[in-house]
Amino acid sequence: MVAVHEEEAGSEPLTKQDFEALARFRFGIRRYLRFSEEAVRRDGLTPQQYQLLLALKGFPGREWATVRELADRLQLRHHSVVELVDRAQGQGLVERGAHPSDGRAVRVLLTAEGQQVLARLSALHRDQLRRMDAALTLPTWNSAAQQGHTSAP
Numbered sequence: 001m002v003a004v005h006e007e008e009a010g011s012e013p014l015t016k017q018d019f020e021a022l023a024r025f026r027f028g029i030r031r032y033l034r035f036s037e038e039a040v041r042r043d044g045l046t047p048q049q050y051q052l053l054l055a056l057k058g059f060p061g062r063e064w065a066t067v068r069e070l071a072d073r074l075q076l077r078h079h080s081v082v083e084l085v086d087r088a089q090g091q092g093l094v095e096r097g098a099h100p101s102d103g104r105a106v107r108v109l110l111t112a113e114g115q116q117v118l119a120r121l122s123a124l125h126r127d128q129l130r131r132m133d134a135a136l137t138l139p140t141w142n143s144a145a146q147q148g149h150t151s152a153p
Contacts, residue, residue: 018139032136039124048076052094053094053117053118056110066106067081092114093114096108
């Protein structure tokens with residue numbers, strides 16, 4: 001593996017404030033993810049099941065998605081999504097239905113129970129994000145030139 005140096009990548013060196021901003025943002029993301037994991041587990045779901053429900057409800061333009069589309073949205077392999085859908089269907093959270101235009105594909109839909117669980121959990125997530133607003137603000141980048149730093153002689 002070849003390391004790319006900052007000069008080769010064409011970027012300015014990071015300042016101490018840049019490193020602090022990156023660390024603060026990363027910490028905020030991890031705190032949010034831990035909150036999410038704990039919240040969904042208290043409700044009897046795995047984090048992946050919550051992500052599946054959210055991907056279905058949040059799919060652009062319609063209320064369902066194919067397994068292939070879900071695999072892309074969740075960044076999982078097709079067979080992993082099939083297993084995830086199987087487990088969620090066993091819990092009554094999703095159902096499979098005929099695809100309206102492709103006989104080879106199956107659409108996955110939320111059930112009424114899945115909608116209720118998702119609504120409850122998503123409200124908790126929204127409220128947590130509101131509380132964490134400052135921690136999850138994208139870092140602003142400082143440059144050594146902007147801060148008047150010069151190299152030591």
